[in-house]
Structure formats: C-alpha cells, structure tokens
Amino acid sequence: MMMWSNFFMHEEDRRRRAHGARKARMTPEHEGKIKLALLLTSVGATLAVLAVGTEFWVELNTYRDNGSAVCDAAHLGLWKMCTKRLWQADVPAGRDTCGPAELPGEANCTYFKFFTTGEDAHIFQRTTKKEVNMAAAVIAVLGLAVMALGCLCIIMVLSKGAEFLLRVGAICFGLSGLLLLVSLEVFRHSVQALLQGVSPEPPPSPALTYEYSWSLGCGVGAGLVLILGSGSFFLLTLPPWPWGSLCPKWGHRAT
Template sequence: MNKRTKVKITFFVLLVGMASMFTAVVTDHWAVLSPQVTQMNTTCEAAHFGLWRLCKKAIYISAVNYNGKGCGPISLPGVENCTYFKHFTPGEEAEIFEVKTQKEYNISAAAIAIFSLAFMIFGTLCLLCSFKKGNDYVLKPAGMFFAFAGLCAIVSVEVMRQSVKRMIESEETEWIDYSYGWSFACACAGFCFLFLSGLTLLILSMPRMPQNPWESCMDAEPEPEQ
C-alpha cells in the first residue's frame, strides 16, 4: 500500500471524526439530569443540555416506569421546552442552572469546541492541498491541525464533565442523578478519530526510513576527489 492510498484512508477516517465532533457541538444531549422523585403518579422535570441550550422535559412518573434513581428515563413521553443559555442570548430571560460557576464552565466548553472546529477546517484545507502532486509537505501541518482539534475536543469533554459533577454536588441545585448522552459519546469518538488520524498524518509526512544500512550509503553524496 503506497503513501497516497494511506492518506486517502486516513482522510475517510477523519471525515467520520469531523462528523462526530460537529454533531456533538450542534446537539444538546451531552448530559441528562434528573431531580429526586418523592411520589409516584405525578409529573417531574428532567433536563438534558449541550453547549448552547438546556431542554427541560415534564415526565409523568408512575410505579411502572420508575427506575428507582430519579426522574426519567428522558426517553419517556412528555412536554419539552428548550431555551438557549442566557449568556449566549443577551436579553433573554430564560432560566438556566442556579450554579454561579456554570456560566464560566459552559462558555469555556463551547469556546474550546469552536477551536476544535476551526482546527478541523484548517486541517481539511491543508489535507486537500496535499492531494496535489508535489504538495506532500502540507501533510505535516494538516496532521498537527487535526491532532490539536482532537485535543480541544477532549478538553471540552473534560470541562463539561466537571461542570456536570459540580452541579450534582452543589446544594443549590435539585439534580441528584445524571448520565451522559449520545452527544457526549460523539465528542469522545471525535477526539479518538481526530487525534489518532492527526498522528497518522504526521507519521506519513516523515521521510522514509532506509530499509538497510546499504541504502543510506548508496544515497549519500560521493566524496569530492582530491
């Protein structure tokens, strides 16, 4: 398998990683939160959120569908109301989490995710340029951009994880149970595909190692005659 074929295969893997990361950024199923359920046959309010907005869902809980942990599961039918976070929509009076540090965590996770998207765009441009004959040198910056995109993705995931942890541990919120959703899984998958593919491109951009010592000797420039 030649070098160009390996680059094309890596590019298809990168497409999967970029699609996963983009899906994670634009969707709001990073985490699912539920309050304590004190009685059956009543309505409780669970929530799921992403980088940009929070969705609250009124779910009717009966003894049949109660899971013993909290309000939910979120897949149960109910009336859902989604609002963008207040710090992203100035002037909007929508309620958000009552934790003071939530704003900083959410803005940080969103900003880092945007950096990841920007690195993906730069990496894609460099990779497309490398397909042109004689532009193999562009593989190295492409690999670096995709590796940085993967690192930004995992940092955004960790910031979001710490955010959820603080909300659950805080006495100022009603949430007692949480789980991570499919958007969170997409971000983790995006990190794996982007980072590993970026490293692959960096390896492919390196000069080919000699197969044996004689090969390097044959490639050496002849010594000048005296």
C-alpha cells in the same frame, strides 16, 4: 502586445509543467494512503460536529417518589438546555430516577442566555457557572475551526500536490482532537459546579442525579479518532529509509 502574450503563455506553460512534476512525485499508493487517513479523520469530524451541535451531553434526573403522576428531567449541552416533564408510567420499571430524557413528554428547550445577555441559567433551583460553560463552548468551537483547517490542508495535498501541508494537517487534526477532549473535561467541571450551585431561596432544590449521554460519547470518540488520524498523517510524512533496517523487504521495495 505580441511580446507580452508570448511571455504569459510561457509563464503559464511553466506553471503547468511545475504542477505536473509535483503531482508526478506522489505515487498512486501514497495518494491512496492519504485518502484512507482522510476517511478516518472524516469519521472523527462527523462525530465532532454531531457532538457540538446536539444537547445530550448530560442528563439531570429527579427522583420518582414525589407523590405525583409526573416527574422532571432535563438534558443540556454546550448551547441549549431542555427540561422535560415525563409521565411516571412511561419511566422503565425498577428505575429510581426520572428518565431517560428521550422519553416523550412536555419539553421546554431554551438557549443559554450567557452567550448573549450574560445571564446565568437556572435548572431545578440550581445556577450554572457561566464562565466554565462558556469556556467549554469556546474551546469546542476552536477545535472545530482547527479541524476545518486540517481538512483544507489535506485537500490541498491531494488536489495541488503540496505535500509539505501533510505535516501541517496532521498537527491541526491532533490539536483539534486535544481541544475537544479538553472541552469535555471543562464541561464535566461545569456540571459539578451546577450541582453544587443550589439556590438558598424557596422552593427547596430537588435531589438530583446525573448521567452523561450520547453527545458526550460522540465527543470522546471524535477526539480519539482525530488524534489517531493525526498519527496516521504523521507516519505518511516519514521517509521510508528509517524502516529499511527493520523491514528489509519493505525498505527494498520502497526504494
């Protein structure tokens, strides 16, 4: 028993020394740069979660000149759509269409059924193209998953000193940003397919206009910030010597 206890004590001591050596190789300046890049990517991560979780990606507006005191508008995202009946008096003067959708009114929000039962959604006598909508949602979720993996890699770098994961985290953040931008483009095609999917059955489909809203803007910002954060992590993985010829003072200080 004494032999095994000594063996485990020596093994634990060896691991502690190895861990301390790994941590010692990371200078406080380098660790500070990693934390600064992580702060940048955390902004992109927050915008990405906000964009994917909200339904203000696009607003659909009918025209006001319908001879009624109310008009209809709608806004939708990856998971849910909301139709709203607004009072004409609340619509800003000089606006030809109903909206914006943030105005108070009678709202009816429902989740898309094509994620559960496979049914298409119908908005203003128009039918969604579920395959395109589902593709946009799946790509966005995949982007969030890759982003979470990148965050885990950087946390391991800071907590365990595993600097080889810095490059892996950079790849994850860059791929996440690209996936979010691809999801936005696929969603744009789903909006075009919705506007063209006019139902031939009565009543006639109302004329519509559309405008992209703040959730989609958050998605664009998130994709760009994540790609910028990826580039920052990649720069931190480069050795200092290639820059010595361009910046002699900086290269001398780095050595």
